[in-house]
Amino acid sequence: MENILQEIGIDNYIYLSALLFCVGIFGVLYRRNAIVMFMSIEIMLNAVNLLLVAFSTYHQDAEGQVFVFFSMAVAAAEVAVGLAILVAIYRNLNNIDIDNLKKLKG
Amino acid sequence: MLTVFYILSAITLATAFLTILSKNPIHSAIYLVLCFFSIAGHYLLFNAQFLAIVHIIVYSGAIMILMLFTIMLMNLNKEDEQNKPLLTRIAAAVSFCLVAFVLLAAFVKSQRVHEYKASGEDFQSIKVLGQVLLNEYMVPFEFASVLLLVSMIGAVLLSKKEHINN
Numbered sequence: 001m002e003n004i005l006q007e008i009g010i011d012n013y014i015y016l017s018a019l020l021f022c023v024g025i026f027g028v029l030y031r032r033n034a035i036v037m038f039m040s041i042e043i044m045l046n047a048v049n050l051l052l053v054a055f056s057t058y059h060q061d062a063e064g065q066v067f068v069f070f071s072m073a074v075a076a077a078e079v080a081v082g083l084a085i086l087v088a089i090y091r092n093l094n095n096i097d098i099d100n101l102k103k104l105k106g
Numbered sequence: 107m108l109t110v111f112y113i114l115s116a117i118t119l120a121t122a123f124l125t126i127l128s129k130n131p132i133h134s135a136i137y138l139v140l141c142f143f144s145i146a147g148h149y150l151l152f153n154a155q156f157l158a159i160v161h162i163i164v165y166s167g168a169i170m171i172l173m174l175f176t177i178m179l180m181n182l183n184k185e186d187e188q189n190k191p192l193l194t195r196i197a198a199a200v201s202f203c204l205v206a207f208v209l210l211a212a213f214v215k216s217q218r219v220h221e222y223k224a225s226g227e228d229f230q231s232i233k234v235l236g237q238v239l240l241n242e243y244m245v246p247f248e249f250a251s252v253l254l255l256v257s258m259i260g261a262v263l264l265s266k267k268e269h270i271n272n
Binding site for chain 2: 003004005006007008009010011012013014015016018019020021022023024025026027029030031032033035036038039040042043046049050053054056057058060061062063065066068069070072073074075076077078079080081083084085086087088090096097099
């Protein structure tokens with residue numbers, strides 16, 4: 001059973017996942033387009049999944065990978081519901097600019 | 107293997123940045139597909155074959171098709187999005203740098219518990235994963251199916267509601 005952890009430490013994967021998570025945060029804060037914000041959330045989810053797989057391999061335990069399956073199922077459900085909400089917003093406002101959604105601001 | 111890791115990491119980070127920075131949502135989606143493929147490459151480096159396949163099918167297949175479909179449905183494939191105010195963008199960049207700095211500093215300072223030693227035991231083949239999933243995690247597995255069903259019904263209901271009211 002060869003894998004990458006025999007050649008490089010887990011540190012590199014921790015750094016990669018942290019950076020990828022930060023890129024996702026940047027996307028959520030930087031863009032106004034709701035779909036691109038969704039994509040940034042996917043990037044954040046993927047960063048966490050990557051770290052879960054890395055630690056699952058590090059501890060040689062299958063349970064981390066099972067958790068990744070569940071988080072993939074949750075991500076799929078989230079995208080389906082979120083895109084349905086976006087379609088409903090688009091029908092009402094004719095755009096999905098996130099800055100137009102401030103009716104709850106009071 | 108080390109070179110493969112660095113190339114894949116560079117592709118992952120670069121395409122993630124391009125996803126956010128490209129003006130056209132279609133380009134964002136295509137860069138995101140590349141990002142997902144490179145993450146599947148990382149899974150293959152860990153020798154987690156089943157997870158790599160599932161990742162490609164679920165993310166690059168299902169989720170990205172759904173997003174592209176929505177983008178084309180809303181006719182968003184043009185570059186007319188206005189930027190946020192300059193102050194907001196600067197604040198976003200600063201908070202990105204700060205979060206990255208804090209996370210990286212915390213992880214650089216922390217010490218590893220033990221060095222990785224391969225025991226040669228089989229722990230991530232499809233056979234083992236299936237046994238773990240259907241023995242120990244049987245109930246969460248069933249609940250995941252309920253969750254998917256509920257989200258499917260919810261998505262249909264949300265996008266149908268306009269017609270019921272009219």
